[in-house]
Amino acid sequence: MPESTETPQSLAELAADGERTGGVPIELIDVVKRFSGTKGAAVDDLTMTIPAGEIVVLLGPSGCGKTTTMRMINRLIEPTSGRILIGGLDARAQKPDELRRHIGYVIQQAGLFPHLTVGSNIAQVPQMLGWEKDRISARVDELLELVGLAPDEFRDRYPRQLSGGQQQRVGVARALAADPPVMLMDEPFGALDPITRENLQDELLRLQDELSKTIVFVTHDVDEALKLGDRIAILGTGSKIVQYATAEEILTNPADSYVEQFIGGESAMKLLKLTRVSDVALEQAVRATEADSAADVRRKLEEAESDWVIVLDAQDRPLRWESLADLEGATGTIGDLTAGEDDLFDTVISGRATLQEAVEALLNAEAEVVPVVGRRRRYVGAVTLSTVQQAIAEIKERERRQRKQRAAEAQPGVAV
Ligand SMILES: Nc1ncnc2c1ncn2[C@@H]1O[C@H](COP(=O)(O)OP(=O)(O)O)[C@@H](O)[C@H]1O
Numbered sequence: 413m414p415e416s417t418e419t420p421q422s423l424a425e426l427a428a429d430g431e432r433t434g435g436v437p438i439e440l441i442d443v444v445k446r447f448s449g450t451k452g453a454a455v456d457d458l459t460m461t462i463p464a465g466e467i468v469v470l471l472g473p474s475g476c477g478k479t480t481t482m483r484m485i486n487r488l489i490e491p492t493s494g495r496i497l498i499g500g501l502d503a504r505a506q507k508p509d510e511l512r513r514h515i516g517y518v519i520q521q522a523g524l525f526p527h528l529t530v531g532s533n534i535a536q537v538p539q540m541l542g543w544e545k546d547r548i549s550a551r552v553d554e555l556l557e558l559v560g561l562a563p564d565e566f567r568d569r570y571p572r573q574l575s576g577g578q579q580q581r582v583g584v585a586r587a588l589a590a591d592p593p594v595m596l597m598d599e600p601f602g603a604l605d606p607i608t609r610e611n612l613q614d615e616l617l618r619l620q621d622e623l624s625k626t627i628v629f630v631t632h633d634v635d636e637a638l639k640l641g642d643r644i645a646i647l648g649t650g651s652k653i654v655q656y657a658t659a660e661e662i663l664t665n666p667a668d669s670y671v672e673q674f675i676g677g678e679s680a681m682k683l684l685k686l687t688r689v690s691d692v693a694l695e696q697a698v699r700a701t702e703a704d705s706a707a708d709v710r711r712k713l714e715e716a717e718s719d720w721v722i723v724l725d726a727q728d729r730p731l732r733w734e735s736l737a738d739l740e741g742a743t744g745t746i747g748d749l750t751a752g753e754d755d756l757f758d759t760v761i762s763g764r765a766t767l768q769e770a771v772e773a774l775l776n777a778e779a780e781v782v783p784v785v786g787r788r789r790r791y792v793g794a795v796t797l798s799t800v801q802q803a804i805a806e807i808k809e810r811e812r813r814q815r816k817q818r819a820a821e822a823q824p825g826v827a828v
């Protein structure tokens with residue numbers, strides 16, 4: 413083990429520094445790649461910073477230079493000129509094969525060795541790093557768990573005995589084997605059916621919540637980019653950056669017509685897909701329990717100028733709505749009221765749902781308002797179509813303010 417007081421000289425030392433390795437930043441500085449015998453550069457003077465612990469998506473049409481860019485980071489391709497710093501260290505100063513042991517790499521169709529078992533595939537890098545046998549097998553099982561595959565069931569299978577989605581999970585496990593600070597993912601889910609693809613995207617986000625790696629993710633799929641990217645670099649020919657920004661910013665303020673065309677229409681619908689119900693200001697309905705007196709609740713409703721009360725059980729889980737009309741003249745408790753026809757609901761949505769799912773729930777439930785639940789189905793608020801509309805308006809307004817501020821910072825002295 414290296415002395416922790418010394419500045420790490422290699423990614424290996426950097427990765428061995430902590431118990432668990434978070435991400436490190438990657439900097440590309442004036443990077444050019446010309447393949448011999450070709451006109452024009454595949455990567456034409458690219459400068460970009462990829463912050464530590466973020467998922468940065470390279471999004472661009474086929475042939476624009478995404479794969480070349482990515483493969484220069486782990487030195488599968490050598491740049492013609494320019495510099496690449498990983499965690500502040502010059503990639504050229506590292507031995508390529510050592511560098512690659514500390515940069516996870518996931519490609520389409522996983523690229524697993526067909527003649528090796530799942531376990532042996534995952535164990536490749538730890539074996540090269542000379543880990544003890546016991547440590548390797550413990551790590552293999554831990555990683556299989558992490559990517560949602562039961563170790564006993566999958567460790568001894570061969571890749572051909574797995575579905576495409578399962579192979580891709582193994583590919584991710586293999587890339588994470590030596591706990592690298594950086595993961596490069598080149599269209600990893602491109603060959604999967606839409607449902608499996610969505611599942612693996614969700615899994616990747618869940619994993620990233622836990623691991624905080626620096627992930628460079630290449631795709632030409634706009635929806636995938638918007639969903640996964642903390643930041644998205646939209647690239648043109650020669651990996652020219654046309655816009656490098658958050659999904660929200662790209663949707664609300666595309667840099668030019670190329671970006672507009674690339675992301676396609678329906679930007680408001682796309683914002684709905686990006687935004688979680690828990691991220692927006694919810695309606696706060698008047699609450700009651702079965703034991704509350706109807707008269708008290710009626711007074712509360714009148715004070716709140718509201719027509720509906722949500723009835724919760726002892727664990728704050730929503731049971732039903734009662735209307736002001738139902739409470740009219742009632743003398744006993746809320747529990748004494750006979751259920752009216754529109755009181756019961758079977759639709760509640762989770763705070764983790766997207767606004768798009770909320771709109772779907774509202775339209776399908778034919779309800780004007782749907783309760784939102786958090787952990788253990790506890791009621792946290794309610795959502796209506798106007799909640800959603802408001803949220804989108806606020807996102808647009810926030811982006812507009814930030815744009816103004818950035819413009820002001822770029823041009824000091826100019827009043828905006
Ligand atoms: N080994 C190579 N030799 C010559 N040209 C190449 C080589 N690899 C890629 N290219 C060219 O470089 C450009 C960028 O390719 P690539 O990085 O694979 O694009 P993307 O991943 O965005 O589809 C393309 O025009 C491609 O034909």
Ligand SMILES: [Mg+2]
Pocket residue numbers: 478479480
């Ligand atoms: Mg490619």
